[in-house]
Amino acid sequence: MEYMPEFSVVRPATVAEAVAMRAADPEARFVAGGTDLVPNIRRGIVAPAKVIDLNGLEEIRKIESVDGGLRIGAAVTLAELIEDGRLRADYTGIVEAAGAVAATSHRQVGTVGGNLCLDTRCLFYNQSEWWRRSNDYCLKSRGDVCHVAPKGDHCFAAFSGDLAPALMVLGAAAEIASPSGGRIIPLTGMYQDDGLAYLLLGADEMLVAVRVPAPADGFKTGYAKSRVRGAIDFPLAGVAVGLRRDADAVVDLSVALTGTNSMPLMIEGTDALTGAPPDDAMLARLDGLVRDRIQPMSSTFSPPGYRRRVVAKLTRSLIRRLYREG
Ligand SMILES: Cc1cc2nc3c(=O)[nH]c(=O)nc-3n(C[C@H](O)[C@H](O)[C@H](O)COP(=O)(O)OP(=O)(O)OC[C@H]3O[C@@H](n4cnc5c(N)ncnc54)[C@H](O)[C@@H]3O)c2cc1C
Ligand code: SF4
Structure with a gap:
C-alpha cells in the first residue's frame, strides 16, 4: 500500500445535496464505509481529487417496513443488517450473506450501498502501484492489454459482492437518486457483464436504498x-x-x-x-x-x-x- 494521497472530503447533509455535488464534479467518488474505496486509493488504483462522504445522510441510514416488505437504506452497515430482528426472522439469506462479508471490523463500517457498488476484482488489478506498473498495468486501469485474455479488448474482473445475489433471489429493487429525480429498477438491472463498466448508474446517480418485498409464506x-x-x-x-x-x-x-x-x-x-x-x-x-x-x-x-x-x-x-x- 502507498501513503494516502491528498484529496478533499465534502459532507452533504441530504441525498439531494450529494447528487448535486456529484453532478457538478463527476470525477468525485462517493464513499460510505470506505473499506473498498480506501484500499483502492492507497494502491493508486483510483485517485479522486474529491470524495463525497455519505455518512451524514440520516435519510439513508435506516431500515424501514414499507408495503409489507423492507426498505434498506444504502448507508445501513452490514452489522446493522445482521442485527435487525425483521431480517433475522424472514430474510435469512441476506443475514447469511452479510455475515460472510470480510471480517467483523469491516462489517461495522461497510455498507449495503458500498457492497452493491463494489468495484470488480482481479489478480492483476488489486495490487500495489509498483506491482501493476512492473506488469505494464492492464486494460481496467492505465494499460492496453488484459492479462487474463490478452487477445481481446474486454475486462473480465469479477464482481465479488456477497449481498447482491441474496437480495436478487428475493426480487429486490434498487432505488436510485439523481438531480433530475429518482427511479426504481430491479436490482438485476443495475449491472452488466463488463469488468470496466459493471454498474449501470449514471455519473450523477447514487444508490439510495434497496427495496425487498415480503417473501411468500414458507419461502x-x-x-x-x-x-x-x-x-x-x-x-x-x-x-x-x-x-x-x-x-x-x-x-x-x-x-x-x-x-x-x-x-x-x-x-x-x-x-x-x-x-x-x-x-x-x-x-x-x-x-x-x-x-x-x-x-x-x-x-x-x-x-x-x-x-x-x-x-x-x-x-x-x-x-x-x-x-x-x-
Ligand atoms: C480485507 C477485505 C476483505 C473483504 N472481503 C469482502 C467479502 O468477503 N465480501 C464482500 O462482499 N466484500 C468484501 N470486502 C469489501 C468491503 O468491505 C464490503 O464490500 C463493504 O460492504 C463495502 O462497503 P463500503 O461502505 O465500505 O464501501 P465503500 O468503500 O465506501 O464504497 C465502495 C464503492 O461503492 C461506491 N458507493 C458507495 N456507496 C454508494 C452509493 N450509495 N451509491 C453509489 N455508489 C456508492 C463507492 O464510490 C465505491 O466505488 C472486503 C474488503 C477488504 C478490505
Ligand atoms: S483488464 Fe484483464 S487483467 Fe485487467 S482487471 Fe480486467 S480481467 Fe484483470
Whole structure:
C-alpha cells in the first residue's frame, strides 16, 4: 500500500445535496464505509481529487417496513443488517450473506450501498502501484492489454459482492437518486457483464436504498460461499437460493450467483425445475442452467475449473439444506 494521497472530503447533509455535488464534479467518488474505496486509493488504483462522504445522510441510514416488505437504506452497515430482528426472522439469506462479508471490523463500517457498488476484482488489478506498473498495468486501469485474455479488448474482473445475489433471489429493487429525480429498477438491472463498466448508474446517480418485498409464506433463503481464508475473504464463488417446499415438491426456486462473472447473475429457467423433489435429475438440470451462464476466468488464484465445480457443489448443498428445513 502507498501513503494516502491528498484529496478533499465534502459532507452533504441530504441525498439531494450529494447528487448535486456529484453532478457538478463527476470525477468525485462517493464513499460510505470506505473499506473498498480506501484500499483502492492507497494502491493508486483510483485517485479522486474529491470524495463525497455519505455518512451524514440520516435519510439513508435506516431500515424501514414499507408495503409489507423492507426498505434498506444504502448507508445501513452490514452489522446493522445482521442485527435487525425483521431480517433475522424472514430474510435469512441476506443475514447469511452479510455475515460472510470480510471480517467483523469491516462489517461495522461497510455498507449495503458500498457492497452493491463494489468495484470488480482481479489478480492483476488489486495490487500495489509498483506491482501493476512492473506488469505494464492492464486494460481496467492505465494499460492496453488484459492479462487474463490478452487477445481481446474486454475486462473480465469479477464482481465479488456477497449481498447482491441474496437480495436478487428475493426480487429486490434498487432505488436510485439523481438531480433530475429518482427511479426504481430491479436490482438485476443495475449491472452488466463488463469488468470496466459493471454498474449501470449514471455519473450523477447514487444508490439510495434497496427495496425487498415480503417473501411468500414458507419461502426460505440462504447463502453459501467459497473463499480462500474462511475468516476474511471475497467469494471465489457465492450462491444464494430462495426455495419454497410443498409436501415433497419444490414449488418455488430462485438461484443467483456472485464471483463468477463481472456482474451478479440471476439464473433463468429455474421455474421449469419445480414440481418435484430436488433429486439428482433435477440438480443435474440446474447444473446445466448454471454452467451455461457462468464465465469464471483466470482472475483469481483459484483456476476457473475449480470455481465451476465449487458453484455446482455449493448450489446443490444449499438447495438440499433449504429443502430439509422447509
Ligand atoms: C480485507 C477485505 C476483505 C473483504 N472481503 C469482502 C467479502 O468477503 N465480501 C464482500 O462482499 N466484500 C468484501 N470486502 C469489501 C468491503 O468491505 C464490503 O464490500 C463493504 O460492504 C463495502 O462497503 P463500503 O461502505 O465500505 O464501501 P465503500 O468503500 O465506501 O464504497 C465502495 C464503492 O461503492 C461506491 N458507493 C458507495 N456507496 C454508494 C452509493 N450509495 N451509491 C453509489 N455508489 C456508492 C463507492 O464510490 C465505491 O466505488 C472486503 C474488503 C477488504 C478490505
Ligand atoms: S480481467 Fe484483464 S483488464 Fe480486467 S482487471 Fe484483470 S487483467 Fe485487467
